[in-house]
Amino acid sequence: MRVLVLGSGVIGVTSAYYLALKGFEVTVIDRQPAVGMETSFANAGQVSPGYSAPWAGPDVPLKAMKWLFQCHAPLSIRPDFSLWQLQWMARFLRNCSAQRYALNKSRMVRLAEYSRDCLRELRANTGIHYEERNRGTLQVFRTQKQLAAEAKDIAVLRQMEVPFEHLDPAGCTRIEPALAHVKDQLLGGLYLPGDETGDCQLFTTQLAAKAQALGVQFRQSATIQRLVTQQNQLLGVEVHTGHGIETLEADHYVVALGSYSRQLTHALGLDLPVYPVKGYSLTVPIINSDAAPVSTVMDETYKVAITRFDQRIRVGGMAELAGFDLSLNPHRRATLEMVLNGLFPHAGHVSQALFWTGLRPMTPDGTPIIGQSGARFPNVWLNTGHGTLGWTMACGSAQVLADLIAHDKPAIETQELNNKRYSA
Structure with missing residues (x-):
């Protein structure tokens, strides 16, 4: 057939x-x-079932309003002059309740956990290699509000029996030693040991x-x-x-x-109900391996992921609702560079980075x-x-x-x- x-x-x-x-x-x-x-082609390089969560959450509408006036905001909305954009955003907002968030996250985690298991089986059966690493994801928090919001995600992780570890700043540097110089800026972290990384392309x-x-x-x-x-x-x-x-x-x-x-x-x-949500990434050659991450670090403040490949660092994130526009916005590059330099200075050759953008197909839930x-x-x-x-x-x-x-x-x-x- x-x-x-x-x-x-x-x-x-x-x-x-x-x-x-x-x-x-x-x-x-x-x-x-x-x-x-x-x-x-150049996504964030994560296989992250533990970090699987809908963008639509109870606190997102208020955050989105604040982000409109921030220089390095993780979300930007630019009218594409289509009725579809407005309809999609309305559906998105209807999924921003606590009840919908818990339901959507639980089914996303279920599929993502199963998918990670399928990937491991595929890798064992085929011997495929793609600069993969099995060192987990570390989500770092800078504010008490972020720490408090972590509780709802942990509840779903427990329900789905996903392994995790809540960390203090010292624990964060145990997982990612190169964060030692910014330990005082961190209030804690959430470590998901089952997550993986690699080059998707x-x-x-x-x-x-x-x-x-x-x-x-x-x-x-x-x-x-x-x-x-x-x-x-x-x-x-x-x-x-x-x-x-x-x-x-x-x-x-x-x-x-x-x-x-x-x-x-x-x-x-x-x-x-699929809308193109624009994202950006930098692919940075490593110049100091000891100053680079060992796996993926997710900066919760800017919603930016920093992922280690063999000899490169992939910095990915941002979300723009702007239709099918594929132009490269230099302000987004500045944000990615700021996050990388803030957490892992001297790790990579930022001036030689490949700047890329792509459209993520997003559903409202x-x-x-x-x-x-x-x-x-x-x-x-x-x-x-x-x-x-x-x-x-x-x-x-x-x-x-x-x-x-x-x-x-x-x-x-x-x-x-x-x-x-x-x-x-």
Whole structure:
């Protein structure tokens, strides 16, 4: 049975790999010349099930108002002059209650924990390497208010049996010795030992090679022109390649186009609640290994993650609601540099850093959309809307999707993951 996967980012490639393991004949198409060239290219480098949480929380509306007037605010809202932006923000605000936050976080952590286990199994089975580290995530707090807010996250972690350790400043430097010089600026930290790190784009490239060995075909530089439908079936996808226009046909179609999933599926009568949330990163060459982090440090004040690769540091964060704008804002670079230099001065060659931006496909409740698109087009499947946790949730999402398409029972509950929750 043939499956056509639309998108060759980390979600599309993992979907193809797990579908191939199930025995499907899989083809992947993407407009880019190689895999992992958009949102997967330079993300924060985290596989962080313990840090999985929705952006929509009880304190976010007030914080957002304050951030509008701050120079280094983690959130920025710029009108894109679309009704959709306003509708998405309204849905987002409806998820900012304590009850919704707890529900959304619990299902996100459940999927992320499962996904981390799937990644470990994949790594053991394939021998894949991507500058991975298994040293956890350290979330550092600078204010009493941040420490107090930590309690609600710890309650969910306990409920989901996720290991964690609450740390004082001395404990933070035990986990990350290079923080010793800023110990007096920290009030504490939350250490999540089960989290991992690595280069997502390298992982995607390596996994694509493993998928090809299983028979998966990759059609890069193939731009989708339109969907060919008849009654309640998607019959094919018309694409433009270097050889002209052709129509690719399959039995099942998987939409894994990240922020662009909503635009494509409008032709199918779907209204996916996925908005492009713009993020930034710096990739900094290391000049002093002892002054660099050993894993990931999340600065709670600025919502910026600093992640160690072999010879590089990835600094990622920020969130802009500005439509599909991909321009590089120098003020965001200044914030990333400030956080890196504040916590790990002299660790890297900041002047030689690669400055990058990408669009995270975000749902209002933070949970991705995985499963059948609906009754109207039963051969169309969705794997999108992972927000800032695309790589964290990639393997688990792909395994769930492959199980559903193969009519196998997934290892975790999937009812809350499909698009029906937005039509209830």
